[in-house]
Amino acid sequence: MATKAVTDASFEEDVLKSSKPVLVDFWAEWCGPCKMIGPSLEEISEELGDQIEIVKMDIMANTTVPGEIGVKSIPLLVLFKDGKPAAQKLGAAPKSQLKSWIESAL
16 A cells, blocks of 8 residues: 555544554655655555555645644654554654564554
8 A cells, every 4th residue: 555645634534533553754845864765665555554554744735734743853754543643753764664663663
């Protein structure tokens, strides 16, 4: 299952009301490290598709949710379980580290 984009308008339905854990990748087009981890997140989404949904939120196009959550640096990965933030990771990392962190947070 590929990652999908969420917006301020769809965040509540797509993330907070999701029946399974959702990892939100807060990113921006101009962010080099964000682009670096994008392909890894796509692969992880395919590998863990039945356990978690991975979504992306462009912080330049959507400012309300990142502001409410307090996103100050990107890339910021926030794992939501039952509509609440359960874990977060700031910065880029190799795919193996990202997947290990996600699996340990699930």
